[in-house]
Amino acid sequence: MLELKNITKTFGDVTANNDVSISVTKGTIHAIVGENGAGKSTVMRIAYGFYNADSGEIYVDGNEVNIRGPHDAIALGIGMVHQHFMLVDTMTVAENIVLGAETGSPINLDLDKANKEIKALSDELKLNINPTAYIEDLSVGQQQRVELLKALYRKAELLILDEPTAVLSPQEVDEFFAILRRMKEQGRTIIIITHKLDEVLAISDDVTVMRDGKVVGNVKTSETNAKDLARMIVGRDVLLRVEKTDAHPKDAVLSVSGLSVPGKHGLAVDDVSFDVRAGEIVGIAGIEGNGQTELIEALSGLTKPSGGTIALNGVNVTSTTARKLKEMGVAHIPEDRHKRGLLLRSDLAENSVLGVHYRPPIATSGGFMNSGAINTRVGDIIQNFDVRPPNPALPARSLSGGNQQKLIIGREFELNPQLLLVSQPTRGVDIGAIEFIHRKLIALRDSGSAVLLVSAELEEVTALADRLLVIREGKIVGEVDPKTASTEDIGLMMTGG
Numbered sequence: 351m352l353e354l355k356n357i358t359k360t361f362g363d364v365t366a367n368n369d370v371s372i373s374v375t376k377g378t379i380h381a382i383v384g385e386n387g388a389g390k391s392t393v394m395r396i397a398y399g400f401y402n403a404d405s406g407e408i409y410v411d412g413n414e415v416n417i418r419g420p421h422d423a424i425a426l427g428i429g430m431v432h433q434h435f436m437l438v439d440t441m442t443v444a445e446n447i448v449l450g451a452e453t454g455s456p457i458n459l460d461l462d463k464a465n466k467e468i469k470a471l472s473d474e475l476k477l478n479i480n481p482t483a484y485i486e487d488l489s490v491g492q493q494q495r496v497e498l499l500k501a502l503y504r505k506a507e508l509l510i511l512d513e514p515t516a517v518l519s520p521q522e523v524d525e526f527f528a529i530l531r532r533m534k535e536q537g538r539t540i541i542i543i544t545h546k547l548d549e550v551l552a553i554s555d556d557v558t559v560m561r562d563g564k565v566v567g568n569v570k571t572s573e574t575n576a577k578d579l580a581r582m583i584v585g586r587d588v589l590l591r592v593e594k595t596d597a598h599p600k601d602a603v604l605s606v607s608g609l610s611v612p613g614k615h616g617l618a619v620d621d622v623s624f625d626v627r628a629g630e631i632v633g634i635a636g637i638e639g640n641g642q643t644e645l646i647e648a649l650s651g652l653t654k655p656s657g658g659t660i661a662l663n664g665v666n667v668t669s670t671t672a673r674k675l676k677e678m679g680v681a682h683i684p685e686d687r688h689k690r691g692l693l694l695r696s697d698l699a700e701n702s703v704l705g706v707h708y709r710p711p712i713a714t715s716g717g718f719m720n721s722g723a724i725n726t727r728v729g730d731i732i733q734n735f736d737v738r739p740p741n742p743a744l745p746a747r748s749l750s751g752g753n754q755q756k757l758i759i760g761r762e763f764e765l766n767p768q769l770l771l772v773s774q775p776t777r778g779v780d781i782g783a784i785e786f787i788h789r790k791l792i793a794l795r796d797s798g799s800a801v802l803l804v805s806a807e808l809e810e811v812t813a814l815a816d817r818l819l820v821i822r823e824g825k826i827v828g829e830v831d832p833k834t835a836s837t838e839d840i841g842l843m844m845t846g847g
Contacts, residue, residue, distance in 0.1 A: 351376040351508055351539040352428075357393055357406035361748070364739050366392040367403070368563040374508075374556075376411075379530060379540045381550040381571070384560035384583055385780040386752025387738045390543045391433075393560075394510045398430040399423040410508075429501025433513040433751060433778060434688065435493050437485045444468050444481040447500045471502055475529055489639050491522035498529070508539045513751070515549060516778045518806070521637065521845070527553050545752075545780045547576040559583055584782040592813035594792045599627035599816070601663075603769050603800035604649070609658035611644040613824075618644035620824040621658070626769065631791065631801040633815025633832065635808060636844050641824035642804045643685060646773050649802070650682040651675045652690075662769065676705050679768035683758055683775060685804070687751070691758040694747035698737065701746050702728040702761050727764065735760035736786065751778035759787060763794065770794060773804040788814060808837055822846055 352374040359367040367389045374380045382390045395401045397408060399417040408415055410426050417423050423430070437446050448464045468481040477495045485493060494514065501509055515523045530540055530553060544550060550557055551571060559567035559582040567582045581587055602625040611619035619641045626632045636642055647653045649660060651672035660668045662678055670678075684690030692701050703712045703724055711723040728742045735756045737749070746754060755778070762770065775791065776784045791814060795801050805811040812818060812832040820828045820843040828843050841847070 351411065352397060352541075353409040353412075354393060354397060355407040355409070357396060357403045357408075359389075359392055359396060359401060359403050365563050367396070370406070370560070370563070370565055372558050372565065372568075374539060374541060376539050377534065377537050378555040379534055379542065379553055381554035381557045382541060382543050382560065383545065383547070383550060383557060383579065385782055386545075386750040386778075388560040388583075388780075389563040390560050391512055391750070394430070394512065394541065394543060397423070398428060398510060400430075424504050424506070427505060427507035428510065429504060429506030429508070430510040431494070431497040431501060431512065431514060433516060435497055437493060437496060439484070439486040441485060442481065443479055443483050443485065443488075443496050443499070446485060446496060447481075447503050451504055468499060468503060471499055475502075475532055477529065489522075491518050491526070494518065494522075494526065495529070507537075508541070509533070510541045510543070512543045513545070513778050514542060515544065515546065521841075523549070545778070545784070547579050547781060550579065551576060561585060580781050583780065592788050592792070594814075595796075597630040597795065597816040599630040600798070602627050603663055604802065605659075605661040605664075606649070607659045607661075609645070609648065609660065610656050611641070611648045611653060611824075612656050613641070613644055617656070618824050619648065619655075622821075622824070622826050623658075624819055624826060624829075626800040626802050628768070628798050628800050629795060630816045631795050631803055631814055633811040633818045634802070634804045634821055635811050635818055635840055636821035638806050640821050640844075642773070642821060644824075645821075646682070646685070646771050646802075646804060650680065650684075650771050673705075676765070679765070681762035681765045681767035681770045683762050683770070683772040685773035685777070687754050687758055692746045692754060695745055697743050697745055698732070698749075698757060699724050699728040699742040701757060702731050702742075702764075704761065706765070731757065731760035731764060735763075735790075736783075752780050752783050755779050756783060756787070759790065763790065767794075767799055770799055770801045772801065774806060775803070776805075776807070776810060808840060812837065812840070820844055 354370060354372045357367050357370040370393050384390050392401065396403045399419040399422050408417055415426060444461055444464050447468055465481040472479045477499065479492060479495050479499060515526060518526060533540060542554065554571045557569050557571055558565055561583065604626040607623050609619055609622045610617050634642055648655045651670055655668060659666055667675060688694060706712050711720055714720050731737065732740045737753050737756050775787055791801060803811060803814060815832045818830050818832045819826050820840060822844060830840060
């Protein structure tokens with residue numbers, strides 16, 4: 351269906367793809383795996399016309415093609431769903447899907463016809479999407495399906511999915527894989543770019559492994575396993591489990607009592623109470639959209655609660671600003687690194703000092719920025735957190751998602767926080783970096799910090815947490831010991847089963 355031959359692509363001094371060749375068989379699900387910055391997304395964006403290769407050839411159905419832009423790719427039956435969705439929140443599902451491929455005249459847009467076609471497509475694949483619903487009212491999993499529909503509406507026979515499960519709950523992943531299998535049964539071809547080896551083994555037929563911009567392996571999924579894939583990806587043996595000793599918690603750093611936080615439709619957080627002590631990781635498990643985002647934003651000073659109290663080391667900080675909380679020792683790793691974590695057009699050096707840019711030694715007494723202190727700080731973060739490429743002058747948007755995440759984590763860890771609020775720490779992060787980030791979180795706990803962890807990855811939150819709270823519809827519905835509770839039991843608590 352698709353063959354890439356000897357693709358090379360450079361960005362300045364960085365070689366993203368170095369003589370890459372990949373062959374994808376028609377009617378299969380083909381996984382492409384590798385570390386952040388290995389070149390996976392770049393080579394697939396070349397196949398979609400998002401980038402143009404410096405050299406190499408592209409074949410579709412055995413014919414050499416010249417893909418100059420996404421319109422060429424779409425005309426050849428290639429669709430792509432990007433890691434960060436490209437949807438307009440204030441428009442309906444149908445309006446988003448037809449955007450750029452409108453039926454009827456520009457003056458008299460035939461939305462009724464589009465609604466019927468989209469409903470038929472949705473029913474065919476059991477997507478359960480209402481074409482008249484507004485994007486802002488849909489869950490993340492439903493928005494993912496809208497992106498799929500957008501590609502299928504344009505008659506895509508080959509679908510490229512970039513980190514398609516990064517924002518889905520375990521239940522949504524199962525439903526999503528059922529959809530992909532139905533698409534495969536219909537004869538479509540699917541390429542998945544992912545970091546999750548269990549998902550690779552569950553869904554794919556073939557796997558291409560990339561490292562440092564090159565292809566280092568092509569294997570049949572049935573002939574490999576997670577350990578061998580991890581070794582190919584990273585170039586060494588990787589620990590596929592979290593190793594930690596028992597926690598030795600001390601006094602409560604964070605005390606939350608009767609906390610309520612408003613949401614779009616009533617209370618997003620409803621009368622929640624819990625403590626997080628120094629030297630422990632408290633995890634919060636729940637299907638996304640059950641109040642986790644609003645809870646962390648209230649605790650970090652980004653939004654104001656409508657009731658209850660938040661105390662830090664016994665001091666009431668319920669109405670304290672985000673800046674003041676940071677000065678008091680609260681660090682925050684947000685779930686949306688683009689919206690809350692980075693200034694994408696600013697370079698790594700500038701991003702490394704966000705939140706402390708107005709304080710010595712970064713700011714001088716005369717109100718100027720201390721370039722020497724900034725360079726020292728960004729250099730430490732790049733070295734200690736393995737940010738690639740290690741160039742402080744690069745804009746943050748030029749980094750892969752996982753390296754953006756490592757930059758944010760390094761910046762917040764540099765604060766030596768008393769309390770770390772961390773949401774989705776390894777979303778879109780490769781297996782080697784996941785191992786690295788987990789070790790850093792446990793080391794921070796062991797140094798005496800209190801850590802509140804929110805993750806949609808149930809396996810991650812149970813492995814890292816010393817105590818696990820389960821949230822549903824804005825309420826804490828129970829506390830379990832992650833060492834003894836089964837994922838089935840936690841899943842039932844999450845869903846109300």
